[in-house]
Amino acid sequence: MRLSYSYALEAKALSVFYGDNKAVDEVSYGFKRNKVTAIIGPSGCVKSTLMRAMNRMHDFVPEVKIEGSLWYESEDIYDQRANPVLVRKKIGMVFQKPNPFPKSIAKNIVWGPKINRMSKNYKELIESSLKRAALWDEVKHRLEESALSLSGGQQQRLCIARSIAMDPDIILMDEPCSALDPKSTASIEELILTLREKYTILIVTHNMQQARRISDEVLFMYEGRLVESGDTEQMFENPRIGQTHDYIRGKFG
Ligand SMILES: Nc1ncnc2c1ncn2[C@@H]1O[C@H](COP(=O)(O)OP(=O)(O)OP(=O)(O)O)[C@@H](O)[C@H]1O
Numbered sequence: 531m532r533l534s535y536s537y538a539l540e541a542k543a544l545s546v547f548y549g550d551n552k553a554v555d556e557v558s559y560g561f562k563r564n565k566v567t568a569i570i571g572p573s574g575c576v577k578s579t580l581m582r583a584m585n586r587m588h589d590f591v592p593e594v595k596i597e598g599s600l601w602y603e604s605e606d607i608y609d610q611r612a613n614p615v616l617v618r619k620k621i622g623m624v625f626q627k628p629n630p631f632p633k634s635i636a637k638n639i640v641w642g643p644k645i646n647r648m649s650k651n652y653k654e655l656i657e658s659s660l661k662r663a664a665l666w667d668e669v670k671h672r673l674e675e676s677a678l679s680l681s682g683g684q685q686q687r688l689c690i691a692r693s694i695a696m697d698p699d700i701i702l703m704d705e706p707c708s709a710l711d712p713k714s715t716a717s718i719e720e721l722i723l724t725l726r727e728k729y730t731i732l733i734v735t736h737n738m739q740q741a742r743r744i745s746d747e748v749l750f751m752y753e754g755r756l757v758e759s760g761d762t763e764q765m766f767e768n769p770r771i772g773q774t775h776d777y778i779r780g781k782f783g
């Protein structure tokens with residue numbers, strides 16, 4: 531039990547193993563509330579593996595083992611007593627490729643709250659979630675149409691709206707713009723900056739300009755370890771470690 535907590539989420543010596551292979555190597559970091567934290571690093575440095583550990587997504591993969599702790603509010607989410615369903619409700623996730631359900635726009639929003647029996651005014655929930663995800667004006671007259679009829683950028687905003695409908699505190703985003711064109715990317719970036727007022731956001735990105743535009747803090751990962759972290763401006767302007775400098779300047783990865 532942790533009596534006081536100043537971070538939205540805090541990893542303490544968090545390691546993730548695939549079988550005997552230690553992929554994430556003792557990462558410790560406090561993710562600040564109502565901030566956007568970007569996780570950067572070359573392909574294969576374990577960004578997605580780390581992010582999936584943040585809401586117990588690895589539970590579904592038998593060969594994965596987790597060590598260390600991950601504190602959300604007063605609880606280590608890997609404690610035996612923690613409820614993984616509740617963890618995933620409060621720590622939502624948006625993936626690289628938009629993955630709406632092949633159902634109507636409206637059903638995409640209410641599906642999670644209904645199976646979790648969150649007693650709600652569903653009409654109001656649909657409107658408020660879509661508004662928060664900056665999608666309402668584009669879809670309000672076609673809520674019963676298939677989500678698959680939306681553009682990629684709209685589908686990604688729908689996936690963000692779907693996670694918002696669960697009333698999360700934290701939203702994890704793993705390269706949410708990598709399948710989108712520049713215009714849709716710009717609308718998601720703008721959205722992320724408004725979401726920060728209410729949610730804590732962790733985003734994995736390969737796009738250095740994007741990290742710089744939207745994040746408050748940056749974590750640079752390399753070969754499973756957290757190499758350097760800090761304020762975004764400082765990380766880009768004046769990183770302490772040569773590896774960070776070289777990666778940010780595009781010298782590798
Ligand atoms: N289910 C799995 N079983 C075994 N190894 C895995 C599994 N998933 C990922 N890995 C390995 O873990 C390492 C990190 O993968 P991960 O997907 O976390 O990297 P990443 O930093 O997100 O890369 P990218 O930028 O390409 O998305 C890789 O070497 C990968 O092969």
Ligand SMILES: [Mg+2]
Binds near residue numbers: 578579704
């Ligand atoms: Mg990845």
